[in-house]
Amino acid sequence: MTSVDLADFRAQLPQCELAVYADIGSGTVLLTDGSLRYPQEYLDALCECAAQLFRGDPAFDGQATDPIMVFGPTGGRVFFRAPSDPTEALCCICGPETDVTMLITAARRMLAVT
């Protein structure tokens, strides 16, 4: 995963305002790409969300749940676990009109080659 990969991924998704690639095991933000500059504590909170969601076992009926999304009235956060390294995750902040099908497809495609 490079910063160019992350920027290319986000460029496909007009409603994705921030993409963060993080090591959720250590709580370290590895890469970010966003339309706005976000303070570090905001990125850390996003990373913490992913860590808490994936740290325990979120499997449903024996099957892995990935991505996990949390949406509210004004938008949402979408968390993907990296298949090559389960301690790494992609976290996205998206608007309410996000095409989640496109988001999931694009994220899975990018993470598959990471």
Next chain:
Amino acid sequence: MRDLSKLKSALKRTAADGLAGGAARPVDSVEAGIAHIIDAVDTTLMGRRITIRIGDGQELHLDAAGRRLMRFAAPVPGQVPFDPTVELKAEDAADVANVLRALFVPPTHVTITAKPTADAFDPTEGGLTPAKLREAAGLQPNQAHDREADLNMEPFVNGLQEKCLAALWIQEEDVALLAGEEARAAALSQWAAPMMERLLSPEFPLAAALETDGIAVFVLPDAADRHAIVAGRLGAYLVAEIAGADPSETLALWHASRNSG
């Protein structure tokens, strides 16, 4: 040219996460100042310690939960000595209103922040409701905002019906089975219990948003052809297993139902 619409939507989203973090809000009247504090209480479901800084000096610490002002978390200098260990009662409303009123004479800016409190409060009893506080402070009732009606989840539940493989309705300590065969519902309950505990933990940064008005979607592998959700509104929850691998329809329905309730 800078795209201000993106900035605006990002700020709205940040605000939706909880109380604004440290931004000073201008106050041009006593009533406006009190209204900011009551609004902070009115949007607090899980226990929170709310810190109110008036101007650049005096600080007030309040505990709120279940959209109620539960107690003063620290003595208020020069005011009625509320006991920080005792929950407020309806008869305290006038004294509380006087304390809040005194804070904004003269009117100045206010900064409101909140953080989780480990103290447990009964979400249904005790404390002072926003309506009682507004009345005591002489503010107009908040007639334009019928939050209970706004947050009715029935349209969402009705819209999901055909795709619902199993669904549970959780409100306070009551759990009702809305749909699903016994085995599916049992599996759903088994998954929901620890998941709810995690999602609603004070340590989970999105807990308040989910509890107030949010939806968590758990996408399964395509072959499973289903997904799971936990949708919360005002402390009531719908936990459901829904047919179809693609969650986009479920999310669209959730957004649409918010505007139709």
